[in-house]
Each structure stands twice: as structure tokens, then as C-alpha cells.
Amino acid sequence: MFRLLIYGFAWFIYLPKGFCTYFYHNKICDFQQHQQEDLHSKSSDSCNIKKISLLNSSFSDYSIRGSAVPLIYVLPTAWNQKFTNMVESDTLLKNMGNMLVELSSSNSYSKDKVSVSLAEYINQIMPLQGSSQQSNETFYLFGNNHGELWQGLLANYNRPPCTTCGEEAALSFGIGGAGSGVAFHMHGPGFSEVLHGEKRWFLYPPAFPLTWNPDHTQQTWLKEVYPFLEESQRPLECTIQPGEVLYFPNGWIHATLNLNEYTVFVSTFTLE
Secondary structure, three states: OHHHHHHHHHHHHOOOHHHHHHOOOOOOOOHHHHHHHHHHHOOOOOOOOOEEEOOOOOOOOOOEOOOOOOEEEEOOOOOOHHHHHHOOHHHHHHHHOOOEEEEEEOOOOOOOEEEEEHHHHHHHHHHHOOOOOEHHHOEEEEOOOOOHHHHHHHOOOOOOOEOOOOOOOEEEEEEEOOOOEEEEEOOOOEEEEEEEOOEEEEEEOOOOOOOOOOOEOHHHHHHHOHHHOOHHHOOEEEEEOOOEEEEEOOOOEEEEEEOOOOEEEEEEEOOO
């Protein structure tokens, strides 16, 4: 049933890029472009999370640590360039396109699962992400990276240089389209790096009296709730670029929103 709904909707929204470029005036064909432009128009350029540059440091003599508040580290140039190249869309599709992947619902619980091939996800599901207001109906690839192919790929990822980011720390690989992301939720601490695209983060401390609809997408929250927040109700927020890694402390309430049609990220879940 899930695939029938996705594919049926795709007939009306998803068409090859070349077709859409030729018929640029067609509103249906412009869906993805308008989706991305709309997200960026609602994305603030301000960033109220402290950034620490490691551009002039080497990981051999600099170790980042956890913090009581979120931090963003700007990584040394080309630190994960090899891995970034390996997770280009065309490269992934060539090497892993036929592999089954497990998608999770993008609501606060992420408990519903569905399996499709990686090619189906990238080519047919990702272009539709952001078209629904319901996060429990939006399926998203983040985590569940089991099996030899995933492990072989992630072996090429250079982890953040924290003291507990070694092999004991779990890695979570994700890919999302424009408008995808996860509604507000909380868990243990970790680091999240963007390899392709841009990812907007919204974070609140554990004790903040935040209320939200766990089945609404983060895009819906951004449109319907965010503009009406008082200054004291505003989250810590920032849009993370490739080459940046964000530290999220233990128990902080947070949500994410991917701004580009192809956003790739890796999270490292630590003990600090």
C-alpha cells in the first residue's frame, strides 16, 4: 500500500529533470525547485550556536569534547573529502542502488518502518519529501545501516576527534530530500556532520516546556509555529554546511530540516 501511494502521487509530481527543464512553465514540473526555494526563503541566515574553527588544527593534536550546550566545529579542509565523493548520488546508485534499505517515519517516534531499494528511495521517494504535513506519513533514510555494504562504506568515514568517538560509538548514515527531516525528539549526545547539502537544526534544553505535534513535519512547524514564537521561546538554531559538525548534548530536544534535494549526513552517537 505504501508503494502504491508513493508511486501514484509520483505520476503527478515527479518527472525527469530534463522533462521539467524543457517545460519550465509547468507548475507540476517546478515542484522540486519551488520546494527548495521555499525552504531557503524560510531559513534564517542567523546562527546563535557558537562555532569553533579547526581549520588551522590537525586532529592529531586537537581533540573536541562534549559540552553543556550545542557547539559547531568547522572541520579541517578535506577531512572527509574521500567519503564525500563516495556518497555522491551517482556513485551510491552505481555501487549500492539495488540494496534494500530500511526507512523510518520522520515523526518524533520514528517507529514505523518500510523497506525499499536505495534506487527507489533516491529516485522516487526523496523528490516527494516535504509534500506532506504529516511526519508519520513521511519515510526517511537515517540509521538502520546494517550489513556488509553499509559497514564497508562507513569504514571510510573519518569520525569526529572526540575521546569517545572511536569504534564503540555508533554511526548513523542518512540521506534526505528538500523538506525532509525529523520532528522534535531527544536522545543521548553525539555529533552530526553534513557531507552534501544543508541541514537546519533547532534545539531546546531538556527542561524547556516545549509542546509540539509529534506527527507534524518540521517544515509544518517552521511555517505554522515558528513565526509566532516570542523571543524567549526561540530555539538555538543554525544551518549546518558541508564540512561542519554539530554537537548535540544529552537530552536536548531537537529537530532537523534538510534544505536541499540531496542532503547527506552522518551522526556519531557518543558517551559524552
